[in-house]
Amino acid sequence: MSDTRRTRERLDTPRDERRQLVRRPSYNADTFGVFAEQFARFMGTATFLIxxxxxxxxWVAWNLLAPADLRFDNYPFIFLTLMLSLQASYAAPLILLAQNRQEARDRVVAEQDRQADARAHADMEFLAREVASLRMAVGEVATRDFLRSELRGLLADLDERVDERGDERGASHEDGADEDVRGAP
Structure with a gap:
């Protein structure tokens, strides 16, 4: 009894292989999608409309103006309506497939744009922080005007010292010259 249970298929596990009487046709989805896009693109051109x-x-001219025995679709043009309906029934899904593929591409491009925008925003924030830190660092550094005023002050002090020393030297030089003159008999 246990042998029969083992040979039977279990219902809680999928089969490994299925036998198919008719093999399903295989096609590449991308190839079919490219065909659908080309078809939809052609249907949207002036050439197709012409x-x-x-x-x-x-069709209408032939079935109205041709001899009666050569006409194949009389006035209500039922066969023409059938042909146009058939063309529309194939065109609509192909156009929708092309639109879906375009939408998927647009979604990918939009996501890439969002990521690029996020990176650019992060870069701008980083640069703004860097500029702010540079401004703070430059604020601590002496500015050109401050240096000029300090140098002018130092130059004025030096000029005063030089003038004082010059006066002292001039006075001592004059005193020394008088001694030289006096000391000479």
Whole structure:
């Protein structure tokens, strides 16, 4: 009895392999998507509209003006309506598929833009902090005007000292010259 249980498939686990009578066709989703985009892009051109207009005008003209035995779709043009409906039934999903692919690309680009904006914002904040720290550091450093005023003050002090020394030397030089003159017999 335990052998029969082991050979039976368990319902709580999936099968390893399935036998298929008819093999499903395989296709590359990207290849089909590229085809859908090209088709949708072509349907949105003036060339397509001109071709469709010429086709419909030709169809109607043939079925109105051709001899009766060569006409294949009489006045209500039911077959033309069927053909246009068939074309529309294939075109709509292909256009939607192309739009979905474009939306996915737009989403990726938008995410990349958001990330770039976040990096740029972080860089700007960093640079603003750096500029602020440089301003604070420069605030502690002597400015050009401050240095000029200090140097002018020092220069004035030096000029005063030189003048004082010059006066002292001049006075001592004159005293020494008088002694030289007096000391000479």
């Amino acid at each position: 071709y469709m207009t010429l086709f419909v005008v030709g």
